Amino acid sequence: MGSFRHHGAAIIMALLVTALAAVLATALLTQLSRWTDQQAAARDHAQARELARSGIEYARLLLAEDGRRSAMDHPGEAWARPLPPFQAEGGEVSGYLEDLQGRWNLNNLVRDGRIDPQALDLYRRLLRALELPPQLADTLADWLDADASSRPEGAEDDYYLSLQPPYPAANRPLEHLSNLLRVKGYDGPVLARLRPHVAVLPQAQPVNVNTASAQLLAALHPELGPAELQELLRSREQLPFRDLSDYQGRLSGAGTAAALDTRSNHFLAVVTARVGDTQATFQGLLRRTPQQPQPQLLWLLMQ
Known part of the structure; x- marks a missing residue:
């Protein structure tokens, strides 16, 4: 009887050891699977970042070629068309360029540490046009x-x-649009309303009248009535302004104190790359000048 009990206990112990080994093996396999998935995700993410960087370089080449071919910038050019998704090196890349000089440069407000009164009045008009508080x-x-x-x-x-946490006023030009969130009265909804019409660019920059929004053109030309503004927009859509003389001619004598142009030097490149289940999106500020047609990358952010 004792021998039978001992034999039964040995069988139970063997079964427990087998079950424990199976549990451990399952846990090890699960950990190995997770580690493999993590490694694959890290590899895909790194590849997606490289593809996105390549997309930024493609945008630089596109702008350089446009600069050689055209003396003005308008929405009918190749740079203004979104890049449809295409396959590249095991992933997918898409992107687009935005003309930031079709927006009002908020740093135009300050010159040598002092506020430009005419620029401040223009910005107030733009805020009113966007139904935002002029203060x-x-x-x-x-x-x-x-x-x-x-x-x-x-x-x-x-x-x-007096805020918590406290911080001082910057008392210097903006570096990025997100800096506005530290300024009194500016929050997410205000920023979303402003974003299509304003930009943050180094130093003072002219507005490209070929790509400026209707609200910005209205702020630039408060003397124009709604019908005259719509006629100017229709004229621009049919035939972009060749130069400032062409623009002034179609304004019927209306003028502005703001600096204007029909060519742009600053563009925002937004590129998204997908590899597997991961994606990477880069935003880059590109500057192209007549003296340096190959655009410089001023900053690069990854979302």
Whole structure:
């Protein structure tokens, strides 16, 4: 009887050991599978980043070729057409370019640490056209100018240092559009409303009248009525402005104090690459000048 019990216990022990070994083997296989998946995902992500970088380089070549072929920039050119998704090196790449000089450069507001009154009035008109509070112009002006004096509807250190956490006013030009989120009155919805019409570019930059939005053109030319503005837009759609003389001729004598052009030097390249289940999106600010037709990459962000 004792022998039978001992034999039964040995069988049970063997079964337990076998079950434990099976559990351990399953756990090891699961960990190995996870590690393999992680390695594959990391490889795919790295490949997607490289493809996205290649897309940025393609955008530079496209702009360089456009600069050699054309003396103006308008929405009918090759650079303005989105790049349809295409297969490349085991992945898919797509992207597009945006003319940032078809937008109002917020850094145009400040020159040598001082606010340009005419530029400030223009920005107020743009805010009204976008149905945004015009006092946003004053808070941004205080954020940009070099002095510590608050405008009547602005904000300086006394406001920002009272926040939690506190921080001082920048008192210098913006570096990126997201900097606006630190300025009094600017939040996500305001930024979303502004984004198609404003940009952050180094130094003062002219507005490309071939790519400027209707709201920006209205802010540039407050003397134009709605019908005249629509006629200007229709004229531009039929035939882009060759140069500023052509533009002024079609304005019927209306003028503006803002710097204008029919050619652009700054473009935003947005490229998305997909490999497997992963994707990488890069945004790059490209600058092209007549002296340097091969565009420079001023900054690169990965989303």
